[in-house]
Amino acid sequence: MTISNDTAAPQRTSVPGGKKKNSLTAGQKPGWTWIAVLAGALVVAAGITALLGGGAFSWVGWLIIAAVLYVLGMYLVTRVIENARRATDGLWQNLVWAAFLLALIPLISVIWAVVANGLPTLLETPQLLWRDMQGVTGSDDIATQTEGAPLAGGFLHGLVGTLMITLLATVISVPIGLLTSIYLVEYGRGGWFSRAIVFFVDVMTGIPSIVAGLFAFAAVQLVITTFIGDGPRQLQMVKMGLTAAIALSVLMIPVVVRSTEEMLRVVPNELREASYALGVRKWRTIFKVVLPTAMSGIASGVTLSIARVTGETAPILVTAGYIATTNWNPFDGWMTALPVYIYRQLINPTAPAAGDPSAERAWAAALVLIVIVMLLNLIARIVAKAFAPKKTGR
Amino acid sequence: MSKRIDAVDLNVYYGNFRAVEGVNINIEPRSVTAFIGPSGCGKTTFLRTINRMHEVLPGARAEGRLLLDGEDIYAPGVDPVTVRTMVGMVFQRPNPFPTMSIRDNILAGYKLNGTRMSKSTADGIVEKSLRGANLWEEVKDRLDKPGSGLSGGQQQRLCIARSIAVEPDVILMDEPCSALDPISTLAIEDLINELKDNYTVVIVTHNMQQAARVADKTAFFNIAGTGKPGKLIEYDDTSVIFNNPSNKQTEDYVSGRFG
Numbered sequence: 001m002t003i004s005n006d007t008a009a010p011q012r013t014s015v016p017g018g019k020k021k022n023s024l025t026a027g028q029k030p031g032w033t034w035i036a037v038l039a040g041a042l043v044v045a046a047g048i049t050a051l052l053g054g055g056a057f058s059w060v061g062w063l064i065i066a067a068v069l070y071v072l073g074m075y076l077v078t079r080v081i082e083n084a085r086r087a088t089d090g091l092w093q094n095l096v097w098a099a100f101l102l103a104l105i106p107l108i109s110v111i112w113a114v115v116a117n118g119l120p121t122l123l124e125t126p127q128l129l130w131r132d133m134q135g136v137t138g139s140d141d142i143a144t145q146t147e148g149a150p151l152a153g154g155f156l157h158g159l160v161g162t163l164m165i166t167l168l169a170t171v172i173s174v175p176i177g178l179l180t181s182i183y184l185v186e187y188g189r190g191g192w193f194s195r196a197i198v199f200f201v202d203v204m205t206g207i208p209s210i211v212a213g214l215f216a217f218a219a220v221q222l223v224i225t226t227f228i229g230d231g232p233r234q235l236q237m238v239k240m241g242l243t244a245a246i247a248l249s250v251l252m253i254p255v256v257v258r259s260t261e262e263m264l265r266v267v268p269n270e271l272r273e274a275s276y277a278l279g280v281r282k283w284r285t286i287f288k289v290v291l292p293t294a295m296s297g298i299a300s301g302v303t304l305s306i307a308r309v310t311g312e313t314a315p316i317l318v319t320a321g322y323i324a325t326t327n328w329n330p331f332d333g334w335m336t337a338l339p340v341y342i343y344r345q346l347i348n349p350t351a352p353a354a355g356d357p358s359a360e361r362a363w364a365a366a367l368v369l370i371v372i373v374m375l376l377n378l379i380a381r382i383v384a385k386a387f388a389p390k391k392t393g394r
Numbered sequence: 395m396s397k398r399i400d401a402v403d404l405n406v407y408y409g410n411f412r413a414v415e416g417v418n419i420n421i422e423p424r425s426v427t428a429f430i431g432p433s434g435c436g437k438t439t440f441l442r443t444i445n446r447m448h449e450v451l452p453g454a455r456a457e458g459r460l461l462l463d464g465e466d467i468y469a470p471g472v473d474p475v476t477v478r479t480m481v482g483m484v485f486q487r488p489n490p491f492p493t494m495s496i497r498d499n500i501l502a503g504y505k506l507n508g509t510r511m512s513k514s515t516a517d518g519i520v521e522k523s524l525r526g527a528n529l530w531e532e533v534k535d536r537l538d539k540p541g542s543g544l545s546g547g548q549q550q551r552l553c554i555a556r557s558i559a560v561e562p563d564v565i566l567m568d569e570p571c572s573a574l575d576p577i578s579t580l581a582i583e584d585l586i587n588e589l590k591d592n593y594t595v596v597i598v599t600h601n602m603q604q605a606a607r608v609a610d611k612t613a614f615f616n617i618a619g620t621g622k623p624g625k626l627i628e629y630d631d632t633s634v635i636f637n638n639p640s641n642k643q644t645e646d647y648v649s650g651r652f653g
Contacts, residue, residue: 270489278503279479288506292493
């Protein structure tokens, strides 16, 4: 069969319709409906709010009533103009949006509160970042509050404490967590021992952080009284950065195990077999094929687990105490972590009669803490991208 | 470099389930042997026992003797890793290491084992293996690009190059063309014909024309029914299996009257 040339060539035909109404879109509500309904809802809600509130007008009440009226109004309008199916569809769509906005409210409001309260202080006295509370007394704060003297003190010791304790906790938990998950995925093969480990790791995930702190305190105390002595000086040694790091490790290890395990499980078995078929031993296969392939997921999981424990307060307060000076040595002496600093500044202001300067310092510290956690999350994303196996090279 | 393979009363198990029963086969060095048969008849399982890959799966084991140039690879005390350095394997789906470049994929057998070598030795191995797999001309300008960026057929030839880079005696291929288009299949089949000058090649295939094209000898495996073990039904020269088989089951299978 031959195809003649002129049938193969595309024919230019005039497109019918133009301004004529398309019958396929007949019976649909016009595109501006939602604006009209929204405007109506806002106006009616304003009226209702004014009536209910008497003299005072509540903005929050207005928005809530308007939202409810809008969702109902859209449902009724769609039902009248179009049909019940489209109306139900739209109703659920609006409800899903409402749920999303509700979930966003606490997030936005927390960030807003911290930025609004912390940023001005931080911009005004950036010295907070490189000063600690050594020598800062109540009279300094009273001077700040009553005479407008510059804000004294800072939270360098908190930054250092958080940094050292988190670093040490990471150094402890990442090898343990990584090797545990390697055992679970590569060696355990679902035997009773690996099932028991999985069970206890899950239990560990649910441990209240204060219990982790008490555990670390008791464990370190036991070690010190057994090997060094149980005099009052030795008991003083228990509270140090290392003890806090152990407490955080208890919280971190299950997170690392779980995320790493997931990542190792998704490494295709074919890659392991390809490596075995080249005469490569199992441990080399794990370290040179399986781990590099899963590295991006593992790295981001580890970073997220760090971010998760950076904000812990109670276990660090129990295990590392609270001091006013900067201590770089996590193996000797008390340390202050940023969350503990915030807590203490708000609950026990430096000047009980003049709490405002302490509160300002606490808000600034909270902002710095949130920025640190956000940076960690950002790093997790960058690391995940950097380590990800290259997909194409074409 | 090339070794003969003899299986003596080999039984292969998954846990308590006997997947392959009583295989006796003699595979000559420097030849291509094809395993054909319906799905689930144990040809891949048997293939994986030749380099002790079978036992990687939990509960999997083999009984009987499997001789590589007269030496039993299932004798007590034999290290499976040593066996696998002598018997290379190419898998059904191309599986280059995604974290490695083309060059590193070729050198994987050395690098993963921590073998140190000079750059010139490494370059020599890369070029020789890629030429051996008919891939050199296509990738010589992008050796540092990831192996996963190649087409499926090129990836499969990369995997073949990777297994011949460690200079094995035997190369096992588990349906190497089942994921490839006809052009790539032709390239692999040409390659198999060249490989038999130096290696003992054993190939599992579902494609009977392919077996007829590439294999010197063909083994037909069959299974009596679900849950029954697979058996070696007939093993002979390829022309005999396809033109004048002595067993009725073989005749039914190769003539398409199966089942």
